[in-house]
Amino acid sequence: SSKAILAGLNRGTVVLYDVEHKQKLISKQAHTDDVNTVCFLDENPNVFATGSDDSEIHVRDARCIESPPTVIAGHALGLTCVESKGDGRYLLSNGKDSLMKLWDLRRCTNNSSSEQDHSNSVRWSRTSWNPSDCSLMTFASHTVHRTLVRCNFSPMETTGQRYVYTGSGDGNVYIYDSLTGELVGSPLHGHRAVVRQAAWHPYLPTIVSSSWDGKCVKWEYLHNEQEPSGPADAAFEE
Numbered sequence: 001s002s003k004a005i006l007a008g009l010n011r012g013t014v015v016l017y018d019v020e021h022k023q024k025l026i027s028k029q030a031h032t033d034d035v036n037t038v039c040f041l042d043e044n045p046n047v048f049a050t051g052s053d054d055s056e057i058h059v060r061d062a063r064c065i066e067s068p069p070t071v072i073a074g075h076a077l078g079l080t081c082v083e084s085k086g087d088g089r090y091l092l093s094n095g096k097d098s099l100m101k102l103w104d105l106r107r108c109t110n111n112s113s114s115e116q117d118h119s120n121s122v123r124w125s126r127t128s129w130n131p132s133d134c135s136l137m138t139f140a141s142h143t144v145h146r147t148l149v150r151c152n153f154s155p156m157e158t159t160g161q162r163y164v165y166t167g168s169g170d171g172n173v174y175i176y177d178s179l180t181g182e183l184v185g186s187p188l189h190g191h192r193a194v195v196r197q198a199a200w201h202p203y204l205p206t207i208v209s210s211s212w213d214g215k216c217v218k219w220e221y222l223h224n225e226q227e228p229s230g231p232a233d234a235a236f237e238e
Contacts, residue, residue, distance in 0.1 A: 004045035008035030014050050016062055026065055030058055036148050037081045041105075042088040049091055051079025057093060059105060072108045074101055074133035080148040085161055092164055094151040098144045100166055101135040102178055108134050139176045141183055142168035147212070150197040153178075157202055165207070167195030173209050173219070190217040 004025075005017040012031035017024055031052035041047045046062045057072035057079060077096035084091055091103040142149075146169060154163035154175075163184060165175045172187035173195055193212035200207050205221030 004040075006038045006040060006045075006048050008038045008050055008052075010034045012052060012054070014038065014060075016045075016048075026062055028060075028065055030060070030069070031056065033078065036079055039082050039084045039091075041084045041091075042086055044088070047088065049082050049084065051082040051093060053078035053096075055079065055095070057082055057091065057103075059108075070105070070108060072103060072105075072134070074103075074135050075099065080144055081150045081166075083150075083152050085153050086156075092151050092153060094144060094149055094166055096144055098140065098142065098169075100139040100142070100151050100164065100176070101133075102137040102139075102164065103135050107136070137178060137181050139164065139166075139174075139181060141176075141187070142166050142172070142174040143170055145169040146194055147196050149194070152198075152200070154200050155202045158205070165198055165200065167198050167209060167211075169194045171195055171211065171213070173198045173207065188217075188219055190219075191215060 003020050005019055007015045009015060012029055012033055012035060014028050014030040014035055015024060016026040030050055031054050033053035035050050035052050037051040039049050041049060049057055049059045051057050055075045055078055058069035060069045075095035075097055079093055079095050081094040082091055089105055091105060092100065094100045149167045151164060151166035153161045154165065162178055163175050164178050165173060168174055171191040171193055172189050174187050175184040177184055191209065191211035191213050195209050195211045198207055198209040207219040208216055210216045
């Protein structure tokens with residue numbers, strides 16, 4: 001609704017601003033480490049999610065901010081991105097453990113992973129299993145390092161949000177099928193350094209990626225109309 005601004009700060013603080021009345025509504029010590037990413041769950045500005053270097057995702061309601069949050073544990077290292085599907089139910093997250101996870105909030109519990117060692121100087125195994133992990137799907141072909149690599153759902157208007165995508169430390173953009181967990185085609189390779197963020201156009205078959213190599217690359221979706229449609233018959237090209 002563009003009536004509120006949500007911000008994550010260092011030392012675990014989350015701040016919510018009322019844009020219309022130009023006032024701070026909430027300043028809350030929400031995590032035990034820096035908050036790297038925040039998002040609203042839907043058009044309602046009261047319910048939001050936060051991701052921190054303490055490796056946890058917290059879901060809170062601004063109307064009862066002092067109540068304990070829903071704690072979503074499953075990442076072994078800090079969060080770099082949390083993104084909502086916009087329906088108040090599904091979340092997508094990227095972590096410094098080089099894993100992207102899809103969550104159904106209706107399945108999540110308040111299990112905390114605070115007893116884990118969250119030192120970001122240690123690279124955990126990509127196959128490490130967290131007994132508190134309630135994620136629906138884990139995507140593990142990309143890498144996350146050096147910066148807060150973002151992730152997102154594909155557009156509702158053209159794909160029904162079936163796909164999820166992310167930048168990567170190897171300079172590629174990865175697109176996954178959220179129903180199968182498989183990569184869709186080959187990674188989009190056109191950068192020489194880490195890709196921090198990519199954006200999929202809401203109506204056109206176009207993706208734009210930005211990288212530490214100082215370039216923005218535009219990708220167009222090409223489809224072979226002479227063959228049956230499917231992931232193998234179509235690809236994004238630079």
